[in-house]
Amino acid sequence: MNKQRLDEMADNPNLVPGIYNYCDRWCERCTHGARCLTFQMEQAEAGQLPPEAHDVNNAAFWQRIGASFALAREMIEEFLKREGLTLTAEDLAATAAQERLDHARVKKHPCCRAAHAYIGLVAAWFGADDDAWLAKAHELEQVAELRMPGRAPRQEFAELRDAVEVIRFYQYFLYPKIARALGGRLDGDEFGDADGSAKIALIAMDRSLGAWSRLLAQFPEREELTLPLLVHLEKLRRAVEHVFPKARAFLRPGLDEPAA
Ligand code: SF4
Structure with a gap:
């Protein structure tokens, strides 16, 4: 999924922001799919992905994961630009070190x-x-x-x-x-x-x-x-x-x- 499509989906006024943060991710049993962006994205992708994209031993699976990371990175960079923030290599290294300690x-x-x-x-x-x-x-x-x-x-x-x-x-x-x-x-x-x-x-x-x-x-x-x-x-x-x-x-x- 590209960012433009994601932005269009996120514009849905029926969605509850952050509903997916504290759920159990048991989507098959969840009755809130219509209000959940994560669920909507997965549904939209499910129709387009070949079966091998769900197989952890297949390259298509990792390409899908790579595409998700690329999208996340694009969104983070856009956020930083909008907020006038920069992240240096030192910032990242310090955060990673702190994460390891925690x-x-x-x-x-x-x-x-x-x-x-x-x-x-x-x-x-x-x-x-x-x-x-x-x-x-x-x-x-x-x-x-x-x-x-x-x-x-x-x-x-x-x-x-x-x-x-x-x-x-x-x-x-x-x-x-x-x-x-x-x-x-x-x-x-x-x-x-x-x-x-x-x-x-x-x-x-x-x-x-x-x-x-x-x-x-x-x-x-x-x-x-x-x-x-x-x-x-x-x-x-x-x-x-x-x-x-x-x-x-x-x-x-x-x-x-x-x-x-
Ligand atoms: S549909 Fe959304 S809120 Fe419901 S379990 Fe799945 S991720 Fe969580």
């Missing part, structure tokens, strides 16, 4: 460590070498065949699938969001970005905890694996709430407040 500090924070550990815990839960999934599938098949009263196998299956999708979607989401929130705090968080990032991390944890509770109910024989995971995530949620006490009250544009 990142190293953020990585050591207990919340980041816990979010990172959570990724492995989830992988271990799904990688556990037992027949729980086969047994569950067999059980639902039998429930359906026997038309057992009080059971709704299709609904149970749908709920199970949803719980797995939720957990898997947020498995890798928490760490970068918590890291961004902590990094924003180090930067002084002038615009409340840290609270916004912490809020979407908290929402992701709320949903993940709900999904884990459903898995716990469906797989009682896995309680020994599931309970420690639930406790780990609950502790992380409380820690993030403690570090960012205003995060829950943060109003995310377009998501927590009515559109203007």
